[in-house]
Amino acid sequence: MAPEERPIPRYIAEPPQEALPYGRWAEKLSDYFLTASRRIETEDELGDPGEIAWFPDRTYGGRTYIPAAAPTSSGYELFGYVSFTREHEGAEATEFLALADYTDETAAQNPDWKLDLSDQEIATWRGAQGRRGDITLVWGVALTANGVVATAELGPTTTDQCAIIEDRFTLVSLDNYTGDYLEVKLWSSAGGEVAAESLYEDD
Numbered sequence: 487m488a489p490e491e492r493p494i495p496r497y498i499a500e501p502p503q504e505a506l507p508y509g510r511w512a513e514k515l516s517d518y519f520l521t522a523s524r525r526i527e528t529e530d531e532l533g534d535p536g537e538i539a540w541f542p543d544r545t546y547g548g549r550t551y552i553p554a555a556a557p558t559s560s561g562y563e564l565f566g567y568v569s570f571t572r573e574h575e576g577a578e579a580t581e582f583l584a585l586a587d588y589t590d591e592t593a594a595q596n597p598d599w600k601l602d603l604s605d606q607e608i609a610t611w612r613g614a615q616g617r618r619g620d621i622t623l624v625w626g627v628a629l630t631a632n633g634v635v636a637t638a639e640l641g642p643t644t645t646d647q648c649a650i651i652e653d654r655f656t657l658v659s660l661d662n663y664t665g666d667y668l669e670v671k672l673w674s675s676a677g678g679e680v681a682a683e684s685l686y687e688d689d
Contacts, residue, residue: 533560619663
C-alpha cells in the first residue's frame, strides 16, 4: 500500500460505550452541567433550563465526554458537555469537568435545518512541519428522517463516524488543518447521503 499523502489522525476516539444517561447518573451529570451554565457571563436573560438532552459518550485521551443541550424558558438553548476520567472500565468516574454556553440560533426557529450541530475544541494536534489543527468534539441532532450514521469529513477524508442514537450523535475529529474544515454528513442505511452541513456556514 502506498504511503499516505497527508497522514492525519482518524477514528481517534472510542465509540460510544454506554446508553444515553438516565436515572441517578443523569442527575449527577445534570448537576455539573447546570452549575457550568450558571457561570455563563451574559447580559441576556437566559431563563430557566428545561429538560437536558444527553448525547452519545466519546472517549479521547483518557477522558470521556458526554455532550448536552437544553432549551430555556426565554427561547435560548444551553449547550456544552460534562467530561470525566475513569482509572479502568467499571471504576467510578472522577475528575469531572463541565463546559456550557448558550445560543439564540435554535432548531425551533429554523425549520429548514436538517442537522443541528454544536462543537467545541478539546485539544490541539501537531502534524508535519509543525502544522497545527484542532481536535474538535461535535455533537448534533438529525432533524430529518432516514439517517442512521453521521460522519465527520475533513476535505476528502472521513475522520470519524457515529451511529445515530435517538436522533443524536457525537463525533471527535481533527479540524482546521491545512486549509480543510469539518463537514458533518448524515447517511441512510442504504449508504446514501441524507444531509450535510459544514461547521463554518456563511452568515
